[in-house]
Amino acid sequence: MLVSSLSRLLLLSTAAFSALSAQPERIVVDSIADLQACVDRPAGSPLVCALRSSPSPYAISGAILTIRRSDTTIEGAVEPGQDPPTLKRMDPELKKMILVHKFASNVTIRNLQIDGNTTLVPGNGIQDLSVEGSNVTVADNYFGDSASLTMFFNGPHFVLRHNTFGKLITGGVARIAPGMRPGRTAILGWGPKATQFIIESNNISEYNGAICINDVPNGTDPAEASVITNNTLYHNATCVPDCGGGQVYVSGKTTNVKITNNTINGGWAESSENRDMLHSYGIEMDKASYIYTSSNQILNNSISGMWIGSGAHHITLENDTVYNNGLNGVQIAGGGRMATVSAVTIIGLTSHHNDQQRGSRAPYPTLPRFFGIMIQDAGAGREVCIQSDSNLATNAKGAVYSESKYFRGPACPRPYN
Secondary structure (H helix, E strand, C coil), X not given: CHHHHHHHHHHHHHHHHHHHHHCCEEEEECCHHHXXXXXXXXCCCCEEEXXXXXXXXXXXXXXXXXXXXXXXXXXXXXXXXXXXXXXXXXXXXXXXXXXECCCCEEEEEECCEEECCCCCCCCCCCEEEEECCEEEEEECCEEECCCXXXXXXXXXXXXXXXXXXXXXXXXXXEEECCECCCCCEEEEEECCCCCCCEEECCEEECECEEEEEECCECCCCHHHCEEEECCEEECCCCCCCCCEEEEEEEECCCEEEEEECCEEECCCCCCCCCHHHCEEEEEEEEECEEEEEECCEEECCCCCCEEEXXXXXXXXXXXXXXXXXXXXXXXXXXXXCECCCEEEEEECCEEECCCCCCCCCCCCCCCCCCEEEEEECCCCHHHEEEECCCECCCCCCEEEEECCCCEEECCCCCCCC
């Protein structure tokens, strides 16, 4: 009995030692030079480089903070009552502040503040955080005063979770730190390597564009889809005219993306006296294909809640709620200079009160408007199926405007699920 007890104790002790030894080494630093030295350590076991909180920002100047080492975490070392440490661009020549190199993998960046210092770099095309590596996670950070592109990624299996865009913490209080000049985008994923990403539970405000996914071919298998889910977006644009576009924008060769459970508020009602010149949609699909949306709340955009256009195909909308927008609930546009839209199914859509007051300067004054769904594509109608469980009644002009016959019935096929 005693031998058995000793054996169990030995096994438990061995397991505890193994678990302890498996913990990554953690190095705490208090300068950018030491942080760079930490992430430049030779490849090996997992490593955490922790930057101490400081009342003053850490200046990024002279060289990009570059992470080439795999299995590495950069985090803020924050004590109770302290703000997360802030990394601030202080060199207008830096096109990127922080770079995760394309050869790095399994990198995490968390619990930091990233200040793009927009007054220093007023031009476009400037990136605050650029991720080119694979299996990179960016979580629980604050991003503010963006110079142009706050978060850029073009590596596979990227995860962006629980971040706040458009605010910075000072003295424990979040303050607005907008990226509102023309061309400012919070999140941009671009190119054939940016596949199978997850953008989840982020709060994004004070940008002209929130999430832009361009030319990201994810294939067509729903099990391998990229996901945009549970994000809260608030546009509140101030730049005019023709600023904004889709707050979630999927375009070009992008395929196989699921957009679910997001709240997308265009901020139109709260905008300035120039509100009628604003140009914003909630979700915009432009040429993209194999896109699924579900359970999104889309409201208060100056034009339509959703745009599907320019040859987009294999689109399924399910149980979205689209309301209080300035033109139509869902706008399907093709023909003419644009390719015809095809294979669109709308299931359980609630689209109501898309008839908010627009002035004479509002975009697209001649388009049919104030419908639950508008199909302004003579060729697309036969490719659109609206399931009869959709509620489209409470719009000023009615449920559907279409330039050609569309299908409406108790069951529609799912072009993509």
